[in-house]
Amino acid sequence: MLNSDTEPAAEPPARVCHDDLVRYELDGVELWDGTAARGASRIVWEDGRGEGIRSLEPADAPDPRFDGLSVIPGLIDTHVHLIGYAGAPGGAEFFTWPLTTRPEEQVLHGLANARAALAAGVTTLRDLSADDVQFSLGRALAGGIVDGPRLLAHGMVGMTGGHADLFTPAAFPIRKPTADGPDACRRLVREYARAGADGIKVATSGGVLSQGDRAAWRNHTDAELDAIVDEAHALGLPVAAHAHSEDGIRRALDAGVDSIEHATLITAELAERAAAAGVTVAPTLLINDRIASGDPRYGSAESAEKARALVVRRDALLTDAAARGLDFVLGTDANGHHVRFGDEPDELRAMARVLGWSAERTLQAATSRAAAAVKRGDTLGKLEAGASADLVVVRGRPWLDLDALRPENVVAVVVRGRVLVGALPGGSVIR
Ligand SMILES: [Zn+2]
Incomplete structure (x- = not known):
């Protein structure tokens, strides 16, 4: 966990260890899949086996726990220099x-x-x-x-x-x-x-x-x-x-x-x-x-x-x-x-x-x-069953308003199924 200054989760993060397999479910969250909005969705993924997104389907109804939040694929920056210079400006x-x-x-x-x-x-x-x-x-x-x-x-x-x-x-x-x-x-x-x-x-x-x-x-x-x-x-x-x-x-x-x-x-x-x-x-x-x-x-x-x-x-x-x-x-x-x-x-x-x-x-x-x-369109940059579980939970709907996309609005960042930044907002667990 790299960042703990997001709001505390309404309940403990939806994560449980079960024979090294951790399965997450967000059911009833607004979701944008890399191309288009899907409305309230149910997304399930796993951390522990690297299998990516297990399922993504329409939810029965929006869940009030996710009010004001949405899920989008993680962003991809195609041109950086990680080790350019680390001295004073x-x-x-x-x-x-x-x-x-x-x-x-x-x-x-x-x-x-x-x-x-x-x-x-x-x-x-x-x-x-x-x-x-x-x-x-x-x-x-x-x-x-x-x-x-x-x-x-x-x-x-x-x-x-x-x-x-x-x-x-x-x-x-x-x-x-x-x-x-x-x-x-x-x-x-x-x-x-x-x-x-x-x-x-x-x-x-x-x-x-x-x-x-x-x-x-x-x-x-x-x-x-x-x-x-x-x-x-x-x-x-x-x-x-x-x-x-x-x-x-x-x-x-x-x-x-x-x-x-x-x-x-x-x-x-x-x-x-x-x-x-x-x-x-x-x-x-x-x-x-x-x-x-x-x-x-x-x-x-x-x-x-x-x-x-x-x-x-x-x-x-x-x-x-x-x-x-x-x-x-x-x-x-x-x-x-x-x-x-x-x-x-x-x-x-x-x-x-x-x-x-x-x-x-x-x-x-x-x-x-x-x-x-970057020639990774088969698994990255999109949310669908089988794609990599690289996603961001954010306040607002950035596909309607880019201003919502700000570091202070990032609630959680997931890479390879693992929550690395913030905390998931009170999801549920499947064993
Ligand atoms: Zn360059």
């Missing part, structure tokens, strides 16, 4: 912290960040610059060694002098791996696969926080991108591509990536191409707005200037792309610094505003559609 060590901090210490910060997101109702995180720290943490979470959300981890394949490499000052001797040439790119993909990565991340354009970089710069040759995507897909790994520029987005689509991160300057033609190919986009609105604000806590003047140049054109392009059917999903780029873990609901509200979406359409982008984007 605006700290000079922002760019070197991950390289000068022992991995054992990084794991602890990563776990704390993951739990902060969990308290806001996020039950799956996808780290897009992962190495052994995240792979290890992900295994510990999956195995129930430590409590927290699910963690998917993509290894970064970046070129020398590219977006990822320019996070490390040029003269700094310790660096993250880079790969140049198709063969080296393939090798790095294979090394990540061997280490247990869930996917691969590439950059096809420069970035905002990378210093001395330009968002318009090309990253990787087409031959390198083709090799990365071909090798990743051959090994069952989806590829997420960072791209701000039109050229970067086009080249990512040409290479056959699975998702595009940022897509800031996407054109109508590229939006339609991506939509037709089933490629999703995480628009990462908050982080670029905050960097563009020029607040020194959020980075250098160079970064602010680059972010402003992108943001000024972004909203109109993304609004148009959404109208053309592009499938935007929740991806905050949270690193605990520019965007905190737990800011996910704020990112969703920004998406609703910029994309012109209803609360329900926006919530789909954080649940069922985000699950599909």
